[in-house]
Each structure stands twice: as C-alpha cells, then as structure tokens.
Amino acid sequence: MRRLAWRAAELAEIVTETATARTLRFRVPEWPGHLAGQHVDVRLTAEDGYTAQRSYSLAGPADGDLVDLTVETVPDGEVSPYLTQVIEVGDQVELRGPVGGWFVWRPESKAPVVLVAGGSGIVPLMAMIRTRRQAGSRVPFRLLYSLRDPDRRYYAEELRSPGPGLDISYLYTRSAPPGTSRPPGRIMLDDLAEGGWPATFEPDCYVCGPTGFVEAAADLLLALGHAPERIRTERFGSSGQGELT
Numbered sequence: 001m002r003r004l005a006w007r008a009a010e011l012a013e014i015v016t017e018t019a020t021a022r023t024l025r026f027r028v029p030e031w032p033g034h035l036a037g038q039h040v041d042v043r044l045t046a047e048d049g050y051t052a053q054r055s056y057s058l059a060g061p062a063d064g065d066l067v068d069l070t071v072e073t074v075p076d077g078e079v080s081p082y083l084t085q086v087i088e089v090g091d092q093v094e095l096r097g098p099v100g101g102w103f104v105w106r107p108e109s110k111a112p113v114v115l116v117a118g119g120s121g122i123v124p125l126m127a128m129i130r131t132r133r134q135a136g137s138r139v140p141f142r143l144l145y146s147l148r149d150p151d152r153r154y155y156a157e158e159l160r161s162p163g164p165g166l167d168i169s170y171l172y173t174r175s176a177p178p179g180t181s182r183p184p185g186r187i188m189l190d191d192l193a194e195g196g197w198p199a200t201f202e203p204d205c206y207v208c209g210p211t212g213f214v215e216a217a218a219d220l221l222l223a224l225g226h227a228p229e230r231i232r233t234e235r236f237g238s239s240g241q242g243e244l245t
C-alpha cells in the first residue's frame with residue numbers, strides 16, 4: 001500500500017462557526033484532491049520535538065491547494081483546543097491524506113441519500129452536501145442534524161438556504177428554539193422515519209458523530225429496514241451519545 005507523505009500546511013483563514021468550533025482553511029501545496037467524506041491526519045510538533053496527531057474530516061470539496069477542516073473544542077483535549085483557540089493565520093502544521101475510501105459520496109452516484117450527523121459529525125456530511133451542489137447533482141439528500149442547541153449549529157448561514165433537493169431536520173437534544181414541535185431529546189426511530197427516506201427507496205445512509213451516537217443511529221436505521229451494506233458510518237471517538245451532541 002502507498003504510504004501517504006506528511007505535507008506542510010499553512011493556515012490561510014479562520015472562520016468562527018460557534019463559540020467552540022472553527023473552520024480552518026489550510027494551504028497545502030500540491031494537494032492531490034480528495035473525495036467527500038475523506039479525512040486527513042493533522043500532526044503538531046512542539047519545540048521540544050513532542051508530536052501529537054489527530055484525524056479531521058475534510059469539510060468541503062478540494063479547491064486547488066486549499067482544504068477546510070472544522071474542529072470542535074474537546075474540553076481538556078490535547079490537540080483540539082490548540083486548533084480552536086491558539087493557532088493563527090500563517091502558522092504551520094503537518095497534514096497527511098486524504099484518508100479513507102468507504103465513507104465517501106461520489107457525485108456520479110444516483111441513489112437518494114440520508115445524512116445523519118451528531119454534533120461535529122456534520123463535517124464530512126457537509127463535504128457531501130457541498131460536493132453535490134458543486135457538481136450540479138440532482139440526487140435528493142435528506143440531512144438529520146442532532147445537536148445540543150441552536151447555538152451549536154455549524155455552517156448556519158449556508159444551511160439556512162439549502163437549495164432544491166436538500167431537506168434538513170434539526171434534532172435538538174437539550175434546548176430547541178421556540179415554536180419547535182419536537183421536544184428536545186436524543187435521536188429516535190420516528191425522527192429517522194420522518195426525516196429520512198423509506199428503506200424501500202434504497203437510499204445510501206451516512207452516519208457520523210461520537211461513537212455512541214453513531215451506534216444508536218445505525219441501529220435505528222437497521223430497525224427501519226435499511227440494508228446494512230447501505231449504512232456507512234464514521235466514528236469520531238468518545239463513548240456515550242456524546243457531550244457535544
């Protein structure tokens with residue numbers, strides 16, 4: 001198997017998504033391109049030579065040598081607080097990728113799509129949404145986005161006008177905006193039955209978020225009759241349904 005090389009990446013732009021998350025746009029000379037759903041490894045090196053590396057999903061289609069990552073602060077985490085609070089434009093990290101070949105959506109695909117995001121699990125699913133739009137695909141997408149409260153929404157402005165063929169259901173776990181009929185709570189069978197596609201449509205399902213969330217959502221999709229081979233999952237780590245969803 002080909003070994004991926006570490007590349008120098010310079011931070012070109014920062015976009016604040018929420019109080020605890022930001023999108024980092026890196027310039028990576030000779031970036032080879034990537035597919036929606038893939039991720040990269042980011043390596044930080046301290047002055048004493050100590051290194052730490054973590055995986056981060058690519059948030060959009062490749063744009064020449066620019067790649068976007070969106071990082072959520074994990075309290076007491078080693079790497080994420082540096083990326084969300086310390087790193088500045090012009091700073092360098094190392095980046096390796098793209099990684100992953102299963103949790104991907106290709107624009108030539110014709111099957112309807114169900115996207116199920118828990119917290120920062122929206123990131124690779126947003127790459128699929130943006131890739132669909134960029135490619136002019138008419139494949140119908142449905143997104144279920146589980147998050148703690150409305151202030152946690154990533155890409156809020158962009159998702160406010162989703163455009164034709166993309167339906168979005170927000171599932172708030174702690175507090176919902178006034179007028180929301182669904183009471184706050186974790187994802188349930190009815191949410192997927194109403195906000196997703198019926199199994200008879202044979203949609204491709206992509207589920208991403210903290211491990212507990214992904215396992216719960218995938219089980220619900222199975223209970224609704226979706227074929228296991230059509231359910232693709234990506235786990236970001238952490239147990240339980242996650243503090244962040």
Ligand SMILES: Cc1cc2nc3c(=O)[nH]c(=O)nc-3n(C[C@H](O)[C@H](O)[C@H](O)COP(=O)(O)OP(=O)(O)OC[C@H]3O[C@@H](n4cnc5c(N)ncnc54)[C@H](O)[C@@H]3O)c2cc1C
Pocket residue numbers: 039054055056057058070071072073074075076077078079080081120123124210234235236237238239242243244
């Ligand atoms: C394929 C893949 C793609 C990923 N993409 C993204 C992404 O796009 N955006 C993003 O913000 N993160 C993403 N992650 C998670 C990321 O790799 C790190 O795990 C996360 O940033 C925490 O790293 P840390 O060094 O700050 O915390 P650590 O020092 O590694 O951990 C500190 C504590 O937090 C817990 N913890 C670790 N990860 C999480 C988590 N995800 N949620 C809650 N608690 C956690 C640990 O169990 C530990 O107790 C992805 C992970 C994988 C495997």
